[in-house]
Amino acid sequence: MNATMRAVVQDVYGTTAALRVEEVPVPSIGPGDLLVRVEAAGIDAGTWHLTTGRPYLMRLMGFGMRGPSQRVRGAAFAGVVEAVGAEVTDLRPGDAVFGSAAGALAERVRAARAEVVPIPAGLGFAEAAAVPISAVTALQALAAAQVDAGDRVLVLGAAGGVGHFAVQLAVARGAEVTGVCSGPKTALVRELGAADAIDYTTTDPLGLGRVWDAIIDTAGNRPLRALRASLAPAGALVLVGGEEGGSILGGMERVAAAGLRNATSRQRLIGLMARERQEDLIELARLYREGAFRPVVDTAYPLERTAEAIDHVGAGRARGKVVVVP
Numbered sequence: 001m002n003a004t005m006r007a008v009v010q011d012v013y014g015t016t017a018a019l020r021v022e023e024v025p026v027p028s029i030g031p032g033d034l035l036v037r038v039e040a041a042g043i044d045a046g047t048w049h050l051t052t053g054r055p056y057l058m059r060l061m062g063f064g065m066r067g068p069s070q071r072v073r074g075a076a077f078a079g080v081v082e083a084v085g086a087e088v089t090d091l092r093p094g095d096a097v098f099g100s101a102a103g104a105l106a107e108r109v110r111a112a113r114a115e116v117v118p119i120p121a122g123l124g125f126a127e128a129a130a131v132p133i134s135a136v137t138a139l140q141a142l143a144a145a146q147v148d149a150g151d152r153v154l155v156l157g158a159a160g161g162v163g164h165f166a167v168q169l170a171v172a173r174g175a176e177v178t179g180v181c182s183g184p185k186t187a188l189v190r191e192l193g194a195a196d197a198i199d200y201t202t203t204d205p206l207g208l209g210r211v212w213d214a215i216i217d218t219a220g221n222r223p224l225r226a227l228r229a230s231l232a233p234a235g236a237l238v239l240v241g242g243e244e245g246g247s248i249l250g251g252m253e254r255v256a257a258a259g260l261r262n263a264t265s266r267q268r269l270i271g272l273m274a275r276e277r278q279e280d281l282i283e284l285a286r287l288y289r290e291g292a293f294r295p296v297v298d299t300a301y302p303l304e305r306t307a308e309a310i311d312h313v314g315a316g317r318a319r320g321k322v323v324v325v326p
Helices: 045-052 057-063 125-129 134-145 163-172 183-191 224-229 252-262 278-289 303-314
Strands: 004-009 020-025 033-043 076-084 096-100 108-112 116-118 152-156 176-181 196-199 212-217 231-239 268-271 297-302 321-325
Touching (some): 020 303, 033 125, 045 303, 076 108, 076 125, 096 108, 096 125, 096 278, 116 278, 125 321, 134 163, 134 231, 134 268, 134 278, 163 176, 163 183, 163 212, 176 183, 183 196, 224 231, 303 321
Parallel strands (some): 152 176, 152 212, 212 231
Antiparallel strands (some): 004 020, 033 108, 033 321, 076 096
């Protein structure tokens, strides 16, 4: 009899009510793969989008037209290696690793060797599962903006999954960071190293007359014109989030508009399409060992409450990251 495992599966797009926990076969591995026992899986905005099938543009990008092409949800994870393929020589069963692979919201996940790195000492499984995707996105956003020591950086959505990493990593580069979030989260943003934290429910950060060398927009709900007006003449705007763009494009129209304006502007306007890269995970492991950042885990949900975890992230209530523990 083939071994089975519990996993969060989905056959049709919809609300999180479309998710269910089901017994499915344990994935088999190829010569360059690992089988990892999942100790924690990260939830991010992408998990919500893949559940709802919105924006519809993502369906055209290969995620499935009528329903998800990958039944088992999840991507970011941390866990313990249970088996290795014949070509994997530098990891062995018992090693703790983190990374991303399709189907991470399960008791086991198959991952290519190039998709994982060892967990650095002192980083727990729940915290490690928060790093792939969100911290990688933050790292790539700061690199795209070329943030350096002394730069004035504005992070919109500073207490969220990507934003709380962007604040810390920018501070580690020597930048002076202003974080924007809702009032109850401002204390966390300051605790993470921001020189200033602005409550957007009472103050419009773009209406203060201040200018920043770089703006990292993870919130995705402000007009491009307003963002550019608060950006230095040779500054960089990185668009990470696009939550207010409607069901068809999901904010990609802002990215397209930024690309068109780039040709005639000294300002650099960047629509970031983050990609999971092993070298970024290696760099983040190094930065963690140096004390440059710490993952903040808002809540850890059991596998059976994955729908609640995704709804929590989708509603924008989380401080830092949400994880699921099988």
